[in-house]
Structure formats: structure tokens, C-alpha cells
Amino acid sequence: MPTPVAGEPDPNGADCVGCGRCCHHPPHTVHFLESDDARMGKRLLEIYTEEYLVPPGFRFMKNVPADNGIAGETRCAGLDVSVPGQYPCAVYEVRPEDCRIVEPGSPACLEARRLGHLGSSVEFHRPLP
Numbered sequence: 474m475p476t477p478v479a480g481e482p483d484p485n486g487a488d489c490v491g492c493g494r495c496c497h498h499p500p501h502t503v504h505f506l507e508s509d510d511a512r513m514g515k516r517l518l519e520i521y522t523e524e525y526l527v528p529p530g531f532r533f534m535k536n537v538p539a540d541n542g543i544a545g546e547t548r549c550a551g552l553d554v555s556v557p558g559q560y561p562c563a564v565y566e567v568r569p570e571d572c573r574i575v576e577p578g579s580p581a582c583l584e585a586r587r588l589g590h591l592g593s594s595v596e597f598h599r600p601l602p
């Protein structure tokens with residue numbers, strides 16, 4: 474996992490690309506609703522997501538090893554780490570609702586910046602239909 478980031482984040486997300494801490498998390502964290510599937514589309518779903526084999530077979534963003542060489546630590550496969558120190562989301566425009574919930578300055582954001590990865594404070598609330 475990357476090191477924690479000190480200080481308050483820009484409320485409008487101006488320093489998110491230089492942070493990326495909330496995109497570092499364990500597998501099966503970012504899950505998909507049908508609306509998320511539709512927005513992302515088949516091609517990107519095939520590249521970046523996986524179906525969890527345990528019934529009922531929810532779909533999640535894939536995880537890959539974090540880039541620190543520490544066994545077992547992972548990040549979202551959608552995070553583009555091709556430029557050192559930069560953490561843009563490769564599917565930002567079509568990212569699922571789970572990602573949109575973690576806004577800059579939210580409790581989950583602040584915890585992720587403090588820990589270096591998404592912690593247990595994140596809650597994925599769903600409105601009733």
C-alpha cells in the first residue's frame with residue numbers, strides 16, 4: 474500500500490490523482506449494481522471486473538497486487554500506476570457507485586489518507602427502491 478498522506482484533501486478532488494489511497498483496498502470491495510454494469514459496458518467489464526464465484530455471484534472490480542512488493546497487499550485494477558506518484562482512475566467516467574460514494578473529505582477518504590488504504594469506515598448505503 475502507498476504511504477499515508479498528511480493534511481486535508483481538496484474538497485473538489487484536485488489532489489485525488491496525487492493520492493489514490495481509497496483505490497487501495499482488499500479484493501471484493503468495489504461491487505457492481507446492474508446500473509453500474511450498464512454504464513461501464515461489456516468491453517470494460519471484461520477487462521476490469523470479475524464475478525465472485527460464491528453465490529449469488531456479485532461482480533466486483535478486479536484487484537491486483539499493490540506496487541510495493543509486500544505479499545498480499547492489493548489495489549483496484551482500474552488504478553493507472555504507469556506514472557510514478559500519480560494515481561488516475563482508468564475508468565473514471567464510468568466508475569461504479571461504490572467509488573462515487575467515497576468523496577474527498579468524507580470519513581472513508583480521511584481514513585484512507587491516514588492508513589494509506591481504504592479502511593473499515595466506508596459504508597455503501599443503498600437507497601430503497
Ligand code: SF4
Pocket residue numbers: 482483486488489490492493494495496575576577578581582583585586
Ligand atoms: S482518499 Fe480522498 S483525497 Fe485520496 S483519492 Fe480518495 S477521495 Fe481523493
Ligand code: SF4
Pocket residue numbers: 495496503534549550551552553561562563564565568569572
Ligand atoms: S474503479 Fe477507479 S475510482 Fe474505483 S476503486 Fe478502481 S481505480 Fe479507484
